[in-house]
Amino acid sequence: MLMRQPSPTLQFAYSPPFGASLNAGGVQFSVFSRSATEMRLLLYNKVSDREPTKVIDFNRETDRWGDVWSLTVPGLEAGQLYHYQASGPWDPEHGHRFDSTARLIDPYAEALAGEFQKSTDGIIRPPKCVVVEDDFDWEGDRHVRHDISESVIYEMHVKGFTKSRTAKVDAGGSYLGVIEKIPYLKSLGVTAVELMPINEFPIKDIYGKKIERANYWGYDSMAFFSPHRGYAHDKTPGAQVNEFKSMVKALHAAGIEVILDVVFNHTCEGNEQGPTLSFKGLENQVYYILSEGQHYCNYSGCGNTINGNHPVVREMIFHCLRHWVHNYHIDGFRFDLASILSRDRNGDLIPNPPMVELIAEDPLLADTKIIAEAWDAAGAYQVGSFGNHRWAEWNGRYRDDVRGFWRGDSGTLGALATRLAGSSDLYEHDGRPPFCSINFITSHDGFTMNDLVSYKDKHNLANGEEGRDGDNHNISDNYGVEGPTRKKGINTIRLRQIKNMLSTLMLSQGVPMLVMGDEVRKTQKGNNNAYCQDNELSYFDWRLVEKNKGLLRFVQTLIQFRRDQPTVRRKTYLTGQPVDGRTIPDVSWYSPNGRPLDWGQQDLAMVAYIAAPAKVDDLEGLGRDMVLMFNSTGQDREFHLPEIGRGMRWNLFLDTAADSPNDIYPDVDGPMPPGGREITMGCHSMRVFVAQGE
Known part of the structure; x- marks a missing residue:
């Protein structure tokens, strides 16, 4: 392991053994290729150069060490532009796709510059690699280290967050x-932002033309070690490095962690018909999972699949993760289609996959959060069984069950209770705690929260795929009219349902994830797969902050309550038994009439009494008992406070059927329940009462 020496501006930095490294004599270039017969370094003076200004051949006798080609070019400095070029066998039937004319992106490049250039000779000229100097002044910045059990995650798109003119930045x-x-993020109260992919991906097509339906989301990786140049304000080559670090440092100063969505499952090189840009031209059969030695296995749904459990690729992924953690101070990762990391070199799912275990055990990643999207595009679904206690998971079951309950689907009462209590059915069996469940109701992939209650069907024609793309199983409803309406009754129910789902999300055991704009009713007009919509449809409309300020206040208050109340973010499961020295169960379930709940009945109304832990981190009296009332039926209902809470003084915290500002009380000082303890609950609504503190 090679470590750079500490400097006044860098407390600790990590140097992978490959890529372009500055040293006292110039720049050392190192690249892996087992099967190449020749290797060349192409140097450029300017981003606009179509041809290299200098070509340097690696000497097989002096510049090759095992399967690593390495040489030092004296006199070069930071900002130098380069490509690799490799000669070797063209033998697709045996996995080799060398092209001696291809200009290749360094797999370890720390920055790219420019675009694909227009071509008249059939040669693809990809963005150029940039030699980067790590001279950023972190001013003592360190990882924030919020306990994951206390986290509130905000999934967002870097460009879409402020690209709209309404952002006024x-x-x-x-x-x-x-x-x-x-x-704004600080006022919202979130503890972490989960950034959709910021690794390099194509902006134009391989021949320098504008892509008609560009991959706006960024799930089309081109260089795993490089921050995306398209999100830099300064277009100077390499400027994205310092701008990205400045963003991380500023977020940390505000107490907000940065989690990256990483795509170690495929690249933009595609299948047999795709271009040779990097991995294909260096060691195709190592970097990709191939069938019959030549065909690309497509477990990602994007044309190819990264061979993550090959030792060479595994090493690259480790170096990449360490690079982001120690050179960019990243606090965690969400692994896109992470089940692919559970596939061996033949594409078969294997128990205890080494890649998954090693990520969890790597000492240089010990401070980071690791989150799996525990499925892939080839049928693997590992929610509840991915990795060990270090791995958290996007809980797709949570999403579906909460949506189904609030839509009014029969038989979902028990499922809602299980999700509210932390999804022990998924995680407790192998000793994983509730915070292994990343609870979400919406994500970038699918309807926004507003559209979830406004559309029964997807409306994706703008994507140019004749409506074939996007999930058909949305568990959504429009409550009478498809899309926007002026009907007051429908709009009232829609707003209630949004507040119902957001309240459930923030008051469930586990870790909540909120999606950019859901707190102010961002809409994509029914598009549930806006991957190619690099326009106002995807951007955050900042006018909504004022237009829906009541809902924003509701969400801000929910988040603050969650952060204040250990009752809703326990580190152990609710058991239905007395714990923590209390004489009452940690959770009790009741029918609206106050009697113990009959789980076999088909009603969609219930009461949950959640008792506060007696101690949290050896401190007494931090938590408050809570009564949560759920009415997912289409009728107003009479509810009773359970007898277990008699003798205690209660205040209303939230009522999703009430108008703002009486729908939530930031100081938990809402009206006390009526003396008869009978409460009329509006249809499609939720109420929460909180016991008064001492």
């Missing part, structure tokens, strides 16, 4: 634009 759509909006 100087550097819209950039890393610096995010900095300008940190006060």
Whole structure:
């Protein structure tokens, strides 16, 4: 392991053994290729150069060490532009796709510059690699280290967050634009932002033309070690490195962690018909999972699949994760289609996959959060069984069960209770705690929260795929009219349902994830797969902050309550038994009439009494008992406070059927329940009472 020496501006940095490294004599270039017969380094003076200004051949006798080609070029400095070029066998039937004319992106490149250039000779000229100098002044910045059990995650798109003119920022759509909006994130109360992919991906097509339906989301990786140049405000080669670091430092100063969505499951090189840009031209049969030695296995749904459990690729992924953690101070990762990391070199799912275990056990990643999207595009679904206690998971079961309950689907009462209590059915069996469940109701992939209650069907024609793309199983409803309406009754129910689902999310055991804009009713007009919508449809419309300020206040209060109340973020499961020295169960379930709940009945109404833990981290009296009332039926209902809470003094915390500001009480000082303890609950609504503190 090679470590750079500490400097006044860098407390600790990590140097992978490959890529372009500055040293006293110039720049050392190192690249892996087992099967190449020749290797060349192409150097450029300017981003606009179509041809290299200098070509340097690696000497097989002096510049090859095992399967690593390495040489030092004296006199080069930071900012130098380069590609690799490799000669070797063209033998697709045996996995070799060498092309001696291809200009290749360094797999370990720390920055790219420029675009694909227009071609008249059939040669693809990809963005150029940039030699980067790590001279950023972190000013003592360290990882924030929020306990994951106390986290509230905000999934967001760097460009989409501030690209709209309504954002009114100087550097819209950039890393610096995010900095300008940190006060909003702080006011919202989230503890972490989960950034949709910021690794390099194509902006134009391989021949320099505008892509008709570009991959706006960024799930089309081109260089795993490089922050995306398209999100830099300054277009100088390599400027994205310092701008990204500035964003991380500013978020940390606000107490907000940065989690990256990483795509170690496929690349933008595609299948047999795809271009040779990097991995294909260096060691195709190592970097990709191949069938019959030549065909690309497509477990990602994107044309190819990264061979994550090959030792060479596994090493690259480790170096990449360490690079982001120690050179960019990243606090965690969400692994896209993580089940692919459970597949061996033949594509078969294997128990105890080494890649998954090693990520969890790597000492240089010990401070980071690791989150799996525990499925892939080839049928693997590992929610509840991915990795060990270090791994958290996007809980797709939570999403579906909460949506189904609030839509009014029969038989979902028990499922809602299980999800509210932390999904012990998924995680307790192998000793994983509730915070292994990342609870979400919406994500970038699917309807927004507003559209979930406004559309029964997807409306994706703008994507140019004749409506074939996007999930058909949305568990959504429009409550009478498809899309926007002026009907007051429908709009009232829609707003209630949004508040119902957000309340459930923030008051469930586990870790909540909120999606950018859901707190102010962002809409994609029914598009549930806006991957290619690099326009106002995807951007955050900042006018909604004022238009829906009542809902924003509701969400801010929910988040603050969650952060204040250990009752809703326990580190152990609710058992239905007395614990923590209390004489009452930690959770009790009741029918609206106050009697113990009959789980076999088909009603969609219930009461949950959640008792506060007696101690949290050896401190007494921090938590408050809570009564949660759920009415997912279409009728107003009479509810009773359970007898277990008699003798205690209660205040209303929230009522989703009430109008703002009486729908939530930031100081938990809402009206006390009526003396008869009978409460009329509106249809499609939720109420929460909180016991008064001592």
